[in-house]
Every structure is written in C-alpha cells, then in structure tokens.
Amino acid sequence: MTAEDKVIINKLPTGVPGLDEIVGGGLPEFSFNIIAGAPGSGKTTLAHQFVFANATPERPALYFTVLGESAIKMLRYQQQYTFFDPSLLPVSIRFINLSQVVLEKDLGAVLEEITKEVTKSNPAVVVVDSFRTMVRKPLDGMDLQAFIQRLALFLASWQATTFLIGEYAEEELRDNPIFTVADGLFWLRQTTERNSIVRKLQIIKLRGQASVPGLHTFRITNAGLQAFSRTFGLTADRRNALGLKRLSFGIPEMDKMLDGGVREGDSVLVAGSSGTGKSVLATQFIAEGIRQGESGIVAVFEERPQAYAERAATLGLDLEKPQSKGKLEILYLRPLDLSVDETMHSILSAVQKIGAKRLVIDSLVGFEMALSPGFRADFRESLYRMIFALTGIGVTILSTVEVDESFIEFPFSTYSISFLTDDIIRLRYVSIDGQLRKVMTVIKMRGGNHAKDIREYEITSQGVVLLDTRLTAYQGLIGGLPVHTGRSSRQEDTVLDLGVERDS
Amino acid sequence: MESATLRVYDKLRRCLVSFAGVASFQSIAVRALVLAQAEVPNLCAAQVTVEGALQGLGNVEGQTSMDKNLVGSQQTGEDPPGEAGAILIACILGLLLTFLGEALTLSLLRNAWPAATFDDRNSGNGRKA
Numbered sequence: 291m292t293a294e295d296k297v298i299i300n301k302l303p304t305g306v307p308g309l310d311e312i313v314g315g316g317l318p319e320f321s322f323n324i325i326a327g328a329p330g331s332g333k334t335t336l337a338h339q340f341v342f343a344n345a346t347p348e349r350p351a352l353y354f355t356v357l358g359e360s361a362i363k364m365l366r367y368q369q370q371y372t373f374f375d376p377s378l379l380p381v382s383i384r385f386i387n388l389s390q391v392v393l394e395k396d397l398g399a400v401l402e403e404i405t406k407e408v409t410k411s412n413p414a415v416v417v418v419d420s421f422r423t424m425v426r427k428p429l430d431g432m433d434l435q436a437f438i439q440r441l442a443l444f445l446a447s448w449q450a451t452t453f454l455i456g457e458y459a460e461e462e463l464r465d466n467p468i469f470t471v472a473d474g475l476f477w478l479r480q481t482t483e484r485n486s487i488v489r490k491l492q493i494i495k496l497r498g499q500a501s502v503p504g505l506h507t508f509r510i511t512n513a514g515l516q517a518f519s520r521t522f523g524l525t526a527d528r529r530n531a532l533g534l535k536r537l538s539f540g541i542p543e544m545d546k547m548l549d550g551g552v553r554e555g556d557s558v559l560v561a562g563s564s565g566t567g568k569s570v571l572a573t574q575f576i577a578e579g580i581r582q583g584e585s586g587i588v589a590v591f592e593e594r595p596q597a598y599a600e601r602a603a604t605l606g607l608d609l610e611k612p613q614s615k616g617k618l619e620i621l622y623l624r625p626l627d628l629s630v631d632e633t634m635h636s637i638l639s640a641v642q643k644i645g646a647k648r649l650v651i652d653s654l655v656g657f658e659m660a661l662s663p664g665f666r667a668d669f670r671e672s673l674y675r676m677i678f679a680l681t682g683i684g685v686t687i688l689s690t691v692e693v694d695e696s697f698i699e700f701p702f703s704t705y706s707i708s709f710l711t712d713d714i715i716r717l718r719y720v721s722i723d724g725q726l727r728k729v730m731t732v733i734k735m736r737g738g739n740h741a742k743d744i745r746e747y748e749i750t751s752q753g754v755v756l757l758d759t760r761l762t763a764y765q766g767l768i769g770g771l772p773v774h775t776g777r778s779s780r781q782e783d784t785v786l787d788l789g790v791e792r793d794s
Numbered sequence: 795m796e797s798a799t800l801r802v803y804d805k806l807r808r809c810l811v812s813f814a815g816v817a818s819f820q821s822i823a824v825r826a827l828v829l830a831q832a833e834v835p836n837l838c839a840a841q842v843t844v845e846g847a848l849q850g851l852g853n854v855e856g857q858t859s860m861d862k863n864l865v866g867s868q869q870t871g872e873d874p875p876g877e878a879g880a881i882l883i884a885c886i887l888g889l890l891l892t893f894l895g896e897a898l899t900l901s902l903l904r905n906a907w908p909a910a911t912f913d914d915r916n917s918g919n920g921r922k923a
Binding site: 355360361362363365366369376377379380381384385386387388389390 | 811812813814815816817818822890893894895897898901902905
C-alpha cells in the first residue's frame with residue numbers, strides 16, 4: 291500500500307495550547323476518546339476547550355451531562371474561561387441532560403436517547419460528562435461492554451469525534467473494558483508536592499498517530515488548560531548543524547582563551563561563588579551579541595528585569611534600548627511552582643518571537659528555586675532536555691551557577707551537570723599577597739581548543755577585565771590558597787597557552 | 795383555557811429540562827416560586843411538582859381576577875390578572891441571569907422563542923429581563 295492509498299485521518303484542533311503538538315498534530319477525527327482523572331483535574335475544562343474549538347452551526351457539538359455537576363452550575367463556572375463563547379450556545383453547542391434517563395431506565399435507554407439526539411443534530415463532537423456516573427449504576431438490561439461497543443460504533447458511524455469523561459483510579463486501567471474500546475485515552479493527574487500542586491497529563495493511548503510519550507505538565511489558568519510538551523515542541527529531526535561561527539564575549543582576552551569565542555549553538559556554564567562576576571560576564575555576553583546584531587534573551591530569577599538593566603548600565607551596557615527595539619527580552623521567571631516545561635515555554639516563545647541567538651539563564655540556582663518542589667527532583671534531567679532542545683535550534687546558552695567556594699576542592703557545579711554543557715568557565719577567589727583576588731580558567735570546551743591558562747581578572751566599570759599575564763609565580767591556584775614558587779610573578783613572553791588540549 | 799403564564803412556564807420548562815435536567819429545573823422553579831410569593835402572597839396556592847410542573851396557578855389567577863371584579867385592582871392595589879404569573883416567570887429569569895449571566899440566558903430564551911425579539915437594553919440586571 292502506497293502512502294497515497296492510505297486513508298487520510300484529519301486532525302482536529304484540541305483547543306488546548308500545547309496539546310496539539312503532544313497528540314501528534316491534533317486529535318484524530320471520528321476517534322472515540324476517554325478523558326480520565328480525579329475530581330478537579332480539569333477533565334471537563336479540557337472537553338469544553340475541544341468543543342468550543344470545533345463546534346459549528348452545521349456540525350454542532352452535543353454535550354450530554356449525566357449525574358455529576360448540573361449544566362447550569364457547570365456553565366456558570368465554565369463561562370469564566372476566556373475560550374468560552376456564549377454565542378455558540380445553543381445552536382453550535384447543545385447541552386442535553388440525561389440524568390432522568392440514567393436514574394429511571396437502563397443503559398439501553400441511555401443509548402437510545404443519545405442515538406436519537408445524535409441522529410437529529412448530526413454533531414461533529416459528542417461529549418458524555420460524566421460517563422462514570424452511568425457505569426456506577428447497578429446494571430440491568432444492557433451490559434456495560436455491549437453499551438460501550440454499540441455507542442462507539444454508532445458515534446464513529448455518524449462521523450462524530452467523541453469524549454467520554456470519567457473519574458477513574460489508575461488501578462482501573464488494567465482490566466476496564468472501556469479502555470480497550472477507546473481510540474484515545476487522556477489521563478489527567480494532580481499531585482501535591484509539599485505545598486504545591488503539580489498537574490500532569492499523559493496520552494496513554496492514541497490510535498492512528500504518534501503522540502509524545504510521557505507525562506506532560508499542564509496548568510489551568512483563566513484561559514483554560516495549557517499543556518507543556520516534554521519535548522518543548524522541538525524534536526531531534528529539527529536540530530541544526532553545529533555552527534562554525536564563534537560568538538564573542540566582547541572581552542578580547544577572554545575570546546582568545548576560548549579559541550575565538552563560544553561556538554554557536556554551544557551550552558556554556560559559568561560557575562563561581564558569589565561576587566565572582568558570573569552575572570557581569572553573562573551581561574557582557576548578551577550585550578556583545580546585541581552589538582553584533584544577534585538578538586538575545588535573559589532569563590532572570592533573582593532580580594527584576596529593571597534592576598538587571600540598571601546594573602548593566604553601571605557597566606556602560608545599555609539594555610534598555612535593545613529591549614524597546616525588540617532585540618532583547620529580559621524574562622523574569624520568579625513565580626514559584628513553575629515546571630521546567632512552563633519555564634521553557636516562556637523562553638522558547640521569547641526566542642521565537644525575537645529570533646534570539648543568545649540566551650542567558652541567570653542563574654540555575656534561581657531557576658531551581660522557582661520550580662515546584664516536585665520538579666526539583668527532576669531538575670538535572672529537565673535541564674538536559676532544555677539544553678538539548680534549545681541548542682538544537684541554534685541558540686547559544688550561557689548559564690550561570692553558584693558553587694560553594696572551597697579551598698580543598700574545585701567543583702564545577704552543584705548539579706553534576708557539567709556533562710550537559712559544552713563549555714565550562716570557572717571563576718574563583720584566590721588568596722594572594724594578603725588580597726582576595728579573582729582568577730578564571732576554561733575547564734572544558736567541547737570540540738575546540740581552549741587556553742589552559744589561569745588568568746587573573748578584575749571587575750571594573752567596564753565589566754570583566756582580564757589582567758595581562760598568567761600567574762606563573764604561584765602553585766595551587768585552583769585550590770584558592772596558592773604558594774609562591776619564587777619564580778617571576780610576571781611572565782612576559784607567554785601570556786596565553788593555546789591550542790594544546792582538545793576535549794571531545 | 796390555559797393561561798399565558800402556564801404556556802410560557804411550560805416552554806421554559808421544556809427548554810431547561812432538556813438542557814439541565816428535571817431536578818435542576820425543579821429546584822430553580824421552587825426557589826422562584828418562593829421569591830414570587832414574597833411579592834404575591836396569593837401564589838402560596840401554587841406549587842411545583844417533582845417533575846417541575848406548575849400547579850395551582852389557575853386558582854391564584856382566578857382569585858386575583860375575582861378580587862379585581864369585586865373591588866377593582868386599582869383601588870385595592872392588588873395585582874391585575876396574570877401579574878402573579880408574570881412575577882413568577884420574572885423570578886425564574888432572574889435566577890437564570892444570576893446563575894448563567896445575560897448572554898447565556900438570552901441564548902436559551904432565543905432558542906425557546908426563535909421568532910421573538912429580545913430587547914437587550916433592559917436586561918442588564920436581575921428582574922429587568
């Protein structure tokens with residue numbers, strides 16, 4: 291069978307931002323779906339979003355309510371969502387109450403009533419909410435399996451895309467005949483993590499197309515559900531080839547240490563303790579990009595965008611103008627209980643909006659603190675997904691991370707994430723001649739030569755300024771407590787030792 | 795002969811029962827009747843059945859009509875014939891407005907009376923509809 295011979299399954303918009311991508315481009319037309327989850331997990335709202343996105347006067351949506359929430363009460367609350375368009379009722383969206391039939395008759399009568407209404411209205415969408423209340427009724431007459439099979443068959447024949455909504459426990463997933471018949475199974479979960487609520491959805495099954503596996507976080511706002519795909523909408527096949535271009539810091543001596551600058555599409559980690567100039571370096575990196583016509587995003591967690599721009603101004607870097615010209619966005623992502631996926635969504639939207647080439651995350655510690663406690667456990671894995679996704683579309687990421695200063699070891703980060711980054715620049719304090727001075731070194735540069743020098747630097751009104759020479763007169767600099775070797779403290783000839791080491 | 799109030803009530807009932815179920819309509823109708831009774835004490839004779847049907851309104855309207863014939867409603871200040879029913883209907887609509895808001899209530903009414911023209915200008919608050 292050739293591709294041309296295969297039936298084309300139309301994909302319907304789910305009406306839930308982010309969900310179309312998770313289900314593989316949209317919901318298969320004429321599919322028979324179940325939305326399952328605990329009370330309050332957003333099942334009805336999800337169904338409403340689908341209904342409002344697809345109902346038309348010619349092919350309306352029939353929304354059967356059973357014994358759960360009354361339609362009046364449900365609509366009282368649902369109309370608060372921005373997707374709710376009252377002008378669609380009752381022509382395009384019809385609510386039909388089946389409670390009396392369920393209470394007084396059997397499943398056969400329920401099926402008959404649904405059949406009658408569907409035949410009369412020729413709907414594109416049918417929702418039964420809550421289906422579970424019918425199932426809980428003691429069965430007499432038609433059995434449940436027969437009812438579901440006949441309902442599914444009938445609705446598919448009538449070219450209706452169907453949702454059954456039910457409150458199910460996860461244990462029921464194994465042997466419930468409803469789940470066997472369904473083409474699509476959407477499971478909504480909400481769990482309490484310390485003081486926060488985490489909402490996740492899973493497409494347990496979806497016939498006919500590939501959905502993104504795994505648990506995806508979602509949020510319910512006044513716009514309804516918004517889903518955040520685990521892949522952030524960026525899949526491996528969309529990865530850009532690694533660029534040959536080098537991105538400058540705007541600090542010539544530092545660019546030399548990096549063999550000409552950071553390779554485009556790399557992930558750079560700048561690690562150091564408090565006050566070593568990580569944010570200054572990050573600001574210079576973003577400002578230099580803007581100077582060279584590369585738009586940038588700064589994601590800040592520990593200070594407000596205004597404060598960030600004001601601090602940059604003290605270094606002679608104007609971040610206000612590029613913001614007003616749409617070349618720079620400073621994202622403040624402090625609200626607690628975020629998921630990495632939500633954060634990523636904000637960053638990605640900004641990246642796509644202004645075509646950003648450089649991204650600064652300042653800092654990873656602040657990022658982690660902004661996450662819901664439940665997501666902190668997965669922080670490392672989430673970072674991996676985020677970095678992979680962003681660098682895959684050619685964005686160069688510079689992340690800062692605060693590390694505890696130690697005088698007996700030389701940690702790169704507190705997250706064991708050094709393997710996730712292409713390049714690592716380590717800043718640290720050293721005690722020399724009764725002064726607390728600062729040194730930097732390039733620890734790692736994947737696929738490129740980098741200097742092995744340990745360079746002293748200062749933070750001035752011009753930002754980070756590398757001093758002229760290596761500190762050749764000391765041993766044990768990276769331990770922070772160097773010992774004077776007696777050699778000349780200034781080695782005139784060798785300022786930079788380049789091109790020896792090549793990490794792979 | 796069936797009164798205008800009952801015709802309107804039954805049409806509303808059919809529309810709402812299909813949409814929200816018998817129990818929902820019945821509870822709204824009972825509440826509306828209690829509210830209307832505060833304005834028209836004669837409505838105590840009316841009642842809403844478990845199916846949501848309105849009973850006893852004929853007696854109320856008949857009684858009101860007799861009162862009018864005997865004394866004259868303008869002299870007594872009592873409601874003219876049909877006014878009790880209109881107040882009951884207004885109470886039902888007022889409750890729908892409270893629960894569903896103006897847009898949805900008007901949508902429901904337009905569905906029940908497709909040929910009718912609804913003047914939105916006076917329907918901003920509660921009983922004005």
